[in-house]
Amino acid sequence: MKKLVWVVTIALLLSACSKGEAKKEQNNDAKTITIGATAGPYSDQLKEGIAPLLKEEGYELKVVEFHDYIQPNNALEEGDIDANLYQNRLYLTNFNKEKGTHLHYLFAVPSAPIALYSTTHQSLDDVKEGMTITLPNDTVNLARSLNMLQNYGWITVNPDIDHVTVSEKDITENPLNLVIKPLDAAATARSLDDADFAFVNGNYAIASGLKFTEAVDVEQTSEDFLIYLAIREGDENEDFVKALQKVYESDAFYEYTKEHAKGYVLPPYQQEREAK
Structure with missing residues (x-):
């Protein structure tokens, strides 16, 4: 009987250690932002224009590429990614209505027109x-x-x-x-x-x-049809969201846009810079 008690105790201790290690790994990964995007200009924009700026803010950016307009929202709703970048706000509003999802558009980014x-x-x-x-x-x-x-x-x-x-x-x-x-x-x-x-x-x-x-x-292209960064409802005040907004509105990303996104429709915060 004593042997059985010791076996159970050891098993519980090992389980606790395992969970502790997992939690530790999760904490170490807490400064990683995972964003889903369709393959092409928006994933490139994230990798080349945004990732270096996020690194200066203490965040690593992981980009997951998708090849349709359904899975990025499903992945965001299920918590597999932190945000996505591929859709306009009317599409997202309609998606929430049809699919019962709880996603929120944040701000527009430089957008390639139809x-x-x-x-x-x-x-x-x-x-x-x-x-x-x-x-x-x-x-x-x-x-x-x-x-x-x-x-x-x-x-x-x-x-x-x-x-x-x-x-x-x-x-x-x-x-x-x-x-x-x-x-x-x-x-x-x-x-x-x-x-x-x-x-x-x-x-x-x-x-x-x-x-x-x-x-x-x-x-x-009107503002309704610009591409927006989307997150889950309730994440609006998270630190990673504030970091994303900061780098998108930065001087450095504006310069990146001018050099690498010619012909794109600029979001309002970059249009204001153009008007100066």
Whole structure:
């Protein structure tokens, strides 16, 4: 019986030591910030522009790359990452509503605009009956693309539908009988081999080697459609959040943006610097 008591006691002590070691390791890792981003310009922005500045603030930055628009928010909601960087605030608001998540957008970052590309046409005037146009299929970016098509006079959408949730089903007039094909956002750049025109989100355009100067048309991006850093609700006052905001608003990151993000739409805090 005494042997059994000693075995149990030793097991409990070993378990406590193991937990203590794990806690110690966790504490040692407390100054690491893990951010999810889509592969391409926003992960590059974090690695090249933000990580060195965070290091000066005492933080190591770990970037986890994703290849779709769903998993980064799921990972953030589940606590696998501390923040993510890939979406505009309307997309996040709609995601929270549809998925029941509890995520919060913080501030905008230098953002690559959505643009219309073609490998065979140089101008909007080249449009002809029956042409195929591909566009992102997520709610917000689909609506952005359709609104641009309406501005060109190529289609008309139902005016009673909210302009940020309109879909291809809300097209009421299509005088040129255009073939409107929503695709996964990551596939729109690849679709240029088959489509006459394609709307490509800025991050995927840059990742695919497309240049803004080569676009047939570039969106005049409003603040609603800038890319925002997102966190979980309740983390707004955490030290790592304050550190992120400090480095994004710094002189050093502004200089990085001017050198490495030409053609991007600047967030308000950088626009103020431009106006000086």
